Amino acid sequence: xxxxxxFDTTLRDGEQSPGISxxxxxxxxxxxxxxxxxxxxxxxxxxxxSPGDFEAVQAIAREVEGPIIAGLARANPADVDxxxxxxxxxARPRIHTFVSTSxxxxxxxxQATREDVKGLARASVAQAKALCDDVxxxxxxxxxxxxxxxxEVIQIALDEGATTINVPDTVGYAMPIEYAGFLADLYAMVxxxxxxxxxxxxxxxxxxxxxxxxxxxQAGARQVECAINGIxxxxxxxxxxxxxxxxKVRSEEHGFDTQIETKEIAKTSRLVSRLTGYAVQPNKAIxxxxxxxxxxxxxxxxxxxERTTYEIMDATTVGLDSxxxxxxxxxxxxxxxQALEDLGFEIDGQALNQAFKRFKEIADKKKHVTAMDLExxxxxxxxxxVGTYTLEWFDVEASTRRPPHATVGVRxxxxxxxxxxFTGDGPVDAIFRAINVATGVDAQLxxxxxxxxxxxxxxxxxxxxxxxxxxxxxxxxxxATDILEAAGIAYARxxxxxxxxxxxxxxxxxxxxxxxxx
Ligand code: KIV
Ligand code: ZN
Numbered sequence: 196x197x198x199x200x201x202f203d204t205t206l207r208d209g210e211q212s213p214g215i216s217x218x219x220x221x222x223x224x225x226x227x228x229x230x231x232x233x234x235x236x237x238x239x240x241x242x243x244x245s246p247g248d249f250e251a252v253q254a255i256a257r258e259v260e261g262p263i264i265a266g267l268a269r270a271n272p273a274d275v276d277x278x279x280x281x282x283x284x285x286a287r288p289r290i291h292t293f294v295s296t297s298x299x300x301x302x303x304x305x306q307a308t309r310e311d312v313k314g315l316a317r318a319s320v321a322q323a324k325a326l327c328d329d330v331x332x333x334x335x336x337x338x339x340x341x342x343x344x345x346x347e348v349i350q351i352a353l354d355e356g357a358t359t360i361n362v363p364d365t366v367g368y369a370m371p372i373e374y375a376g377f378l379a380d381l382y383a384m385v386x387x388x389x390x391x392x393x394x395x396x397x398x399x400x401x402x403x404x405x406x407x408x409x410x411x412x413q414a415g416a417r418q419v420e421c422a423i424n425g426i427x428x429x430x431x432x433x434x435x436x437x438x439x440x441x442x443k444v445r446s447e448e449h450g451f452d453t454q455i456e457t458k459e460i461a462k463t464s465r466l467v468s469r470l471t472g473y474a475v476q477p478n479k480a481i482x483x484x485x486x487x488x489x490x491x492x493x494x495x496x497x498x499x500x501e502r503t504t505y506e507i508m509d510a511t512t513v514g515l516d517s518x519x520x521x522x523x524x525x526x527x528x529x530x531x532x533q534a535l536e537d538l539g540f541e542i543d544g545q546a547l548n549q550a551f552k553r554f555k556e557i558a559d560k561k562k563h564v565t566a567m568d569l570e571x572x573x574x575x576x577x578x579x580x581v582g583t584y585t586l587e588w589f590d591v592e593a594s595t596r597r598p599p600h601a602t603v604g605v606r607x608x609x610x611x612x613x614x615x616x617f618t619g620d621g622p623v624d625a626i627f628r629a630i631n632v633a634t635g636v637d638a639q640l641x642x643x644x645x646x647x648x649x650x651x652x653x654x655x656x657x658x659x660x661x662x663x664x665x666x667x668x669x670x671x672x673x674x675a676t677d678i679l680e681a682a683g684i685a686y687a688r689x690x691x692x693x694x695x696x697x698x699x700x701x702x703x704x705x706x707x708x709x710x711x712x713x
Contacts, residue, residue: 196452199442200235200418202394203435205467206255207238207267209426214661214668215471216692219251224577226255228466229262229423231539232459234435236263238291238420242281243274245699249281256285263287263329270294270319279326290323291361293333296348297340309344316348317355324356331359333396338362338369338377346384353385359392359418364407367400367430371410378414394418397433399425404433409441412451423467424475424482436460436481436513444508461514462539462570469574472659472670472689474644481513522569524558531569538566540573550576560676561653568655571648575674583608583691584634586673586683593622601625605633605687626683636690638662638669645678658685662693667700669693 206222206229209215217225222240229237237259240252256264264285266278270292282288294305294315301307307315316332323330332352334345349360362381364374374397382388395411395418397404408419425434439455446452464482468475477485487510489495497504510516522534528551535542535550542550553572558564587604602616603626615633619625623643631637642661647654658681659672671689675681 196446197450198417199412199451199453200392201435201439201453201455202236202238202265202418202420203229203232203234203262203422204238204396204420204432205229205422205426205435206251207240208396208420208428208432209422209467209471210240211428212426212431212471212473214670215426215473216669216696217251217470218695219247219254220577221470222251223254223258224574225463225467225470226259228459228463228539230259231456232463233454233456234262235454236265236289236418238265238267239282241267243268243277245702247695247699249277252278252281253284256282256288260286263289265289265291265331268292268319268323270315272318272322275319275322275326279323283327287329288327289329289331289359290327291331291333292319292323293335293361293363294319294348295336295340296334296345297336299339300336313348313351317351320352320355320357328358330357331361331394332357333361333363335363336365338364338374339366342377342380343384346381349381349388350385353387353391357391359394360388361394361396361418361420362411362416363396363420364398364404365396367398367404369397369403369407370401371403371406374407375410375414378411378416382415389415392418394420395433396420398428399430399432399434402430404431405437405441408433408438412442413449423463424473424479426467426471426473434480436464440481440508440513443512457512458514465567465570466574469571469657469672470577472661472672474646474659482515486510487515522554522558522564526554526558526564534566534569535573538570538573542573546576557655557676561655563651565649567649571655571657571674575672583695584630584687586630586680586687587612589626589629589679589683591622591625591679599625601629603629603633603683605630607634608691622679623682626679627686630683630687630690634687634690636664636694638664638690638693640686641668643682645682648674656681658682660685660689662686662689664690664693665697665700667693667696669696 239255240248242249242252252266266282268274268278278290337345393416395408395416397407421433421435425431442451477483494505585606589603591601593599598618599622600618613633615629617628641663644659646657656678657674661670669692671685673681673684
């Protein structure tokens with residue numbers, strides 16, 4: 196088998212999706228899970244983008260064991276230095292630097308010349324190489340660029356010591372045959388490329404990201420850049436779970452494999468969905484809730500007789516089978532800790548006490564507490580730890596005869612409780628607007644979604660909201676047995692995230708030295 200490295204960019208390209216804003220605690224939790232998934236490389240962030248991202252990348256580099264930890268840098272000295280500062284404490288650090296080679300980008304975005312681009316590539320790779328042995332270089336928008344010129348820039352990067360060359364289809368424009376042909380041309384024009392790892396990075400604007408990535412592997416690439424649930428700029432990146440399962444399920448035919456621990460896929464997908472607020476579409480390949488469901492009578496009948504009649508893989512392979520009962524109403528702290536450890540969460544001290552309190556509250560209301568309930572609860576606690584706006588309590592009078600009136604108590608980031616009241620169109624509307632009054636933040640609700648964590652009448656409710664503040668979207672989630680409570684928790688968190696984003700944007704505006712992000 197030919198090994199293909201999985202370079203996960205959920206925490207960098209994925210985090211650039213509209214509305215997503217992960218804090219350091221959340222990024223660290225996802226990075227630990229990516230390590231359990233056994234990805235080869237974690238692109239942990241874009242350290243110069245904000246002090247928060249720098250801290251998150253640094254924490255991941257210091258704490259997460261196993262994968263190579265990469266930080267992204269534009270081709271300029273400040274970016275490369277900042278990326279190195281953030282990743283240098285990792286056991287295996289990598290600097291990933293990039294500059295566009297397409298004329299559209301060179302002319303309009305960089306407002307530079309091809310000669311400038313060659314100089315930037317040379318200088319940034321040389322600078323990165325002086326700091327770090329492992330250097331990746333990407334000619335951005337390569338698939339829309341002049342091939343000879345891109346080859347020239349790649350040659351420069353190799354001359355300066357780049358060890359991985361990544362060829363991005365930045366705007367998701369390529370077709371599989373064309374992309375494979377492009378990579379073959381690059382091998383022909385730059386024979387030394389065979390001494391480096393060739394990498395693919397495909398966006399999904401035409402729904403071809405996974406197909407293009409696979410074509411790239413067939414053309415010689417041995418690193419695939421991808422993201423959990425396919426999140427990323429615009430239509431997203433190649434979805435990690437899809438490319439990994441394609442490589443696994445058809446390995447006998449194509450001869451490639453990865454080191455991914457596929458049983459961790461479903462759990463990683465749920466964690467990323469919860470923390471980003473990006474729902475997974477029900478029919479999403481591999482991780483959608485219908486990916487292994489059979490609706491029509493003929494299909495159900497076939498699967499009951501023999502699973503392989505309508506299934507090409509087993510749900511257990513991707514970890515979609517594990518929602519057994521783990522704890523009961525009378526379980527103690529020790530049993531909870533053990534169950535959480537089995538789920539991959541190492542929780543102690545105050546965090547364990549808090550989780551235990553939440554567990555007891557839920558166990559009182561819910562007959563069965565399952566693995567998925569616990570997972571939802573702990574992820575929710577994680578959000579809590581961030582401490583922005585927190586819903587403390589609410590009263591709402593709901594009636595079909597008069598508009599509902601809500602009063603809420605919200606704890607602000609400084610720890611003060613603030614109260615607000617509002618008469619709204621419905622109980623959810625009244626609570627949300629009362630939270631606006633309490634916080635003094637006048638955000639608009641853009642999306643509102645309720646999911647059940649598991650099946651059954653007593654299922655935990657998980658609410659996701661997206662709000663907009665000053666034109667910027669921000670997401671928040673909440674979990675509770677009561678939907679109104681889950682909604683209020685989610686909304687208060689989204690407001691907190693919106694305020695944080697507005698503060699970061701204001702700081703970035705002040706820093707004129709910052710050019711646009713990739
Ligand atoms: O899409 C892209 O070109 C990128 C680069 C930074 C690799 O994300
Ligand atoms: Zn990208």
